[in-house]
Amino acid sequence: MTSLKENETQVSDLIQNWAKAVRQKNMDAIMAFHSENLVMYDVPEPFQSVGLDAYRRTWDIFFKYTKPGVFDIHELNIVAGEEVAFAYGRMQCADKTDRKDYIPLDFRITIGLKKIKGQWIILHEHHSIPAAQGK
Amino acid sequence: MTSLKENETQVSDLIQNWAKAVRQKNMDAIMAFHSENLVMYDVPEPFQSVGLDAYRRTWDIFFKYTKPGVFDIHELNIVAGEEVAFAYGRMQCADKTDRKDYIPLDFRITIGLKKIKGQWIILHEHHSIPAAQGK
Numbered sequence: 001m002t003s004l005k006e007n008e009t010q011v012s013d014l015i016q017n018w019a020k021a022v023r024q025k026n027m028d029a030i031m032a033f034h035s036e037n038l039v040m041y042d043v044p045e046p047f048q049s050v051g052l053d054a055y056r057r058t059w060d061i062f063f064k065y066t067k068p069g070v071f072d073i074h075e076l077n078i079v080a081g082e083e084v085a086f087a088y089g090r091m092q093c094a095d096k097t098d099r100k101d102y103i104p105l106d107f108r109i110t111i112g113l114k115k116i117k118g119q120w121i122i123l124h125e126h127h128s129i130p131a132a133q134g135k
Numbered sequence: 136m137t138s139l140k141e142n143e144t145q146v147s148d149l150i151q152n153w154a155k156a157v158r159q160k161n162m163d164a165i166m167a168f169h170s171e172n173l174v175m176y177d178v179p180e181p182f183q184s185v186g187l188d189a190y191r192r193t194w195d196i197f198f199k200y201t202k203p204g205v206f207d208i209h210e211l212n213i214v215a216g217e218e219v220a221f222a223y224g225r226m227q228c229a230d231k232t233d234r235k236d237y238i239p240l241d242f243r244i245t246i247g248l249k250k251i252k253g254q255w256i257i258l259h260e261h262h263s264i265p266a267a268q269g270k
Contacts, residue, residue: 039212039223041243045265048225048243077174079249079258084216086247088174088259090183108176108183110245110261112221114214123214124223126245128263130180 007080007120011113014120015076015087022071025063031056034122035114041126043107044097067094067102074106085113085120091127105129142215142255146248149255150211150222157206160198166191169257170249176261178242179232202229202237209241220248220255226262240264 002010014033021029031052040049042058049058076089088110094102112124137145149168156164166187175184177193184193211224223245229237247259 041223041245041263041265043266047241047265077259079219079247081216081219081249084214084219084221086219086221086245086259088176088247088261106182108261108263110176110221110247110259112214112223112245112247114216124212124221124245126223126243126261126263128176128243128261129266130176130182131178131264132267 002082004080004082007082007085007115008078010120011078011080011085011087012076014113014122015078015111016073018122019071019073019091022059022062023069025068027056027059030059033120038122039124041128043105043127043129062093065095065097066105067096070094070102083115085115087111087113137217139215139217142217142220142250143213145255146213146215146220146222147211149248149257150213150246151208153257154206154208154226157194157197158204160203162191162194165194168255170251173257174259176263178240178262178264197228200230200232201240202231205229205237218250220250222246222248 038055040055049055070093072092074090078087091109092104092106095105096102107127107129110126113120113122171187173190175190184190205228207227209225213222226244227239227241230240231237242262242264245261248255248257
């Protein structure tokens with residue numbers, strides 16, 4: 001049985017490597033530990049993306065509008081059990097939607113994982129910014 | 136040891152009761168099973184709300200702008216282990232920010248929980264809508 005601390009470290013390493021893969025625009029590494037049934041809620045539309053093909057398309061949009069090499073984890077909290085874990089925190093990219101130059105974009109992220117055959121796998125990602133208008 | 140199915144049912148019941156408490160505007164019931172260190176990412180600003188007092192304020196905003204009695208779970212997926220669980224899905228409320236009448240507002244939700252002394256407790260909530268502009 002893996003200790004809770006070891007599970008936390010495994011999840012942390014996986015997420016840090018995922019973010020690094022985004023900075024390096026390495027699609028295979030970005031998608032290395034995702035479930036085929038992944039459900040992604042991204043910052044821009046669509047409302048949700050289900051499955052690996054749809055997940056890949058969210059990165060096409062991301063790489064079109066954001067500054068290469070910027071996808072930084074500013075804070076990451078991990079809650080890991082033996083089989084299920086989630087992580088949440090603050091990240092930053094640089095976005096130029098509707099403008100000429102990139103500006104820093106802070107966003108919130110939550111990731112849900114399950115350990116399958118000894119390997120942590122991402123089942124769910126939720127990226128967002130607050131809505132433009134207070135509701 | 137609780138079976139996985141029992142844990143799923145416990146988490147599902149807790150979330151269904153939480154949503155019901157929102158529909159009934161029962162603040163004590165809304166906050167009955169939340170950690171003191173809860174981190175909430177809500178649809179509107181602020182970027183994050185930490186702790187129970189800040190969490191309570193997010194509901195003051197919610198009740199100001201949304202239609203009483205509408206806070207409906209349209210889809211809920213639960214991944215539960217023995218000690219850690221997360222849930223994600225689609226919900227709907229009715230919002231009248233910047234307008235006279237309520238319109239349906241679909242939003243995404245992710246909830247992270249930990250079992251503490253035999254009771255599932257919410258440590259994290261992430262509510263969002265896609266950003267108005269594709270990024």
